[in-house]
């Protein structure tokens with residue numbers, strides 16, 4: 057492995073790790089707020105127990121998220137100094153505002169975790185909501201920074217110089233809205249299904265039904281609503297990508313030849329060398345419709361992109377298929393759940409619906425990782441789309457491979473410990489609340 | 491507006507040193523405590539740092555963000571040449587932050603607690619040690635942009651006696667701050683005596699390390715004496731710091747908690763002031779006389795303005811909330 061590849065892998069690993077904790081940090085506070093609210097309104101003690109049990113889990117995730125985020129803010133410089141030297145002053149606005157959002161989140165979390173029975177109950181409830189809102193705001197802000205890398209704005213690039221910097225324009229670049237919307241909804245999908253799945257499993261085991269049924273319902277409703285919205289938001293994203301990064305879209309769809317009435321390719325094996333996809337299902341005209349809203353529109357293919365500016369096609373295409381496939385599976389589960397809630401109450405008694413939720417537990421998070429792979433790998437070979445190449449941005453220091461090995465070991469051990477602690481936490485629910 | 495940003499940068503560093511430092515110090519005290527007394531140390535300290543510890547570390551992130559948005563050249567130079575100690579510090583931050591939370595939130599309290607504690611304690615010492623090394627390396631003229639080989643570019647940029655002694659000095663200062671802050675949190679005579687002894691001990695260690703720092707600086711040709719005593723401001727800061735020492739000692743003897751905290755905070759503020767004042771605005775001094783200056787290597791005006799506004803607006807939200815947090819957990823009585 058060479059140093060450049062090591063730097064990319066280390067960045068991807070750190071972000072892929074951080075995003076899981078970030079999603080949970082953004083979304084769990086809202087689940088807790090609902091359950092907390094129900095306790096305050098109905099006096100049902102079980103809801104208080106749910107809130108408390110969740111908040112212990114969140115404390116673990118929050119700390120892990122915070123340290124992995126701190127690492128990231130250093131890693132941008134440790135791995136990509138050339139990029140940061142030019143990009144820092146341009147796309148820094150969201151990061152400087154994010155500082156405030158994080159700070160408020162940390163302060164509110166202090167109030168929430170240590171404030172049981174110390175404060176006015178509603179003040180305490182509001183601090184929990186503030187944790188969620190500021191987490192969501194920070195998520196939106198970082199994604200705006202990432203969107204700038206896809207859709208650079210707010211400066212003039214003249215002879216290798218970055219002139220007339222306007223940080224506000226850079227923050228509100230063309231991609232920020234579609235990306236931030238899609239990411240925020242994704243966080244709800246992923247966390248909702250993960251949490252619902254765990255509680256569904258406990259219900260199947262017949263443990264503490266009163267507790268787990270309440271927890272399951274809150275998480276499942278959040279996750280299912282978000283899952284139904286996600287394809288709509290994904291469609292906005294896809295149309296946006298078609299406009300601003302045709303090469304990325306072509307790679308996502310493994311669309312090699314520019315054509316009108318372009319077909320949507322589902323499944324299949326990508327043959328990058330010969331520019332074709334074998335064994336795939338093709339829906340004529342569908343890609344033209346999805347990308348431009350018109351079945352006969354022309355869609356730019358990879359043949360229009362010089363070879364040295366093409367992203368890795370197979371990875372981008374497979375990752376996209378995984379994301380959309382899982383998204384559709386989750387839409388199906390959500391529809392069944394809503395039918396059960398409104399029309400077929402008897403389904404809620406059956407075990408098969410819960411089993412579906414158990415199977416869906418990791419799907420949202422896998423889709424999140426796949427989605428980021430699409431966005432980031434699809435942007436290659438650029439670190440700033442059309443302006444700076446990733447290979448030109450990397451640190452001159454040799455030996456990054458070792459740093460990559462160390463961080464890999466650290467992140468693997470942390471994931472194992474967090475999983476183990478979570479397992480213990482869930483096992484203790486029996487003892488504490490039965 | 492540039493000066494607004496610089497003031498925030500300095501304040502963020504100071505607050506990280508004071509609050510984050512005290513937080514590291516809690517682990518350092520635990521490190522230097524006999525096994526018999528550890529659980530007591532832990533209980534008191536956890537009460538003290540629990541609610542705010544998450545917020546303490548935000549100052550580091552603010553520092554980094556100000557650097558990469560406002561002074562990208564400074565951020566990237568440090569990232570490239572001090573890659574190794576920065577990575578070591580990051581590993582320390584990861585280990586410490588997670589071990590602290592695992593220790594408190596593991597649903598089952600078993601032998602793993604010992605492992606968490608060990609990791610927490612060791613990383614509490616290592617992290618500020620590398621922080622000190624990094625801080626010292628930026629000013630000791632050891633970073634060499636013209637270096638040709640790996641060792642002189644990426645290792646000797648930070649591995650030298652001056653940096654190492656500053657590392658030890660930072661560790662002892664953090665330990666001292668923690669002990670001094672915690673005295674006010676104790677609720678019985680025995681604990682109070684215990685932490686007072688720790689505070690004195692750490693203060694003595696800090697003075698001893700300070701002497702080592704000057705010795706190393708002299709041997710290495712770092713003009714530390716000239717920086718600190720070269721301008722009236724530096725002399726004033728050091729004199730005030732020395733003058734406050736008797737007050738500190740008096741406070742420790744008599745158990746005056748507010749006085750101890752004020753004097754300890756003041757002491758450290760003056761040390762940071764003296765260390766940064768003389769060579770301001772050059773915060774990175776390179777080998778061969780080059781330097782990176784806060785007044786010459788900043789971003790374009792619009793960036794600096796936007797950053798300053800973001801910081802000012804942020805403080806309007808943050809400061810009242812932070813004070814309220816500290817205040818509410820200070821009065822221990824539950825309010826209802």
Ligand code: HDD
Pocket residue numbers: 199206231234235236238239241242243245246286287289290291293294295297379380382383384386420421423424425426427428429430431
């Ligand atoms: C639960 C997770 C999840 C699910 C079910 C989906 N996505 Fe997604 N997708 C993401 C999670 C995600 C993500 C991880 O959040 C990304 C990465 C960057 C971003 O902004 O969102 C993303 C990126 C992303 C992009 C690239 C945006 C860019 O590069 O700017 C497109 C075109 C889509 N998605 C489209 C879809 C479609 C058509 C879906 C249909 C079901 C879909 N996504 C489901």
Ligand code: HEM
Pocket residue numbers: 064065067068071072074075136198199201202425428429432433435436438439446
């Ligand atoms: C948290 C979700 C994210 C994930 C999972 C993710 C994933 C990835 C992946 C897979 C790569 C490697 C691409 C390749 O080398 O082919 C990468 C690179 C990178 N990402 Fe992201 N990314 C995320 C968000 C962000 C954000 C928010 C930023 C910046 C604000 C960012 C900045 C970068 C940079 C600087 C690189 C290295 C250069 C490059 O390869 O383009 N990423 N990321």
Ligand code: HEM
Pocket residue numbers: 074075077078079080081082117118119120121122123124125126127128129132158159161162191192194195196198199202239544548551
């Ligand atoms: C799409 C990608 C990202 C999203 C959605 C995201 C979101 C979040 C959220 C919600 C948190 C709060 C932690 C929690 O509640 O558990 C967090 C923490 C953090 N993130 Fe990220 N983040 C992303 C990428 C990044 C990147 C690229 C950086 C660095 C440049 C970064 C820096 C941080 C830092 C420093 C923290 C710790 C703040 C604290 O102590 O609360 N994040 N992130």
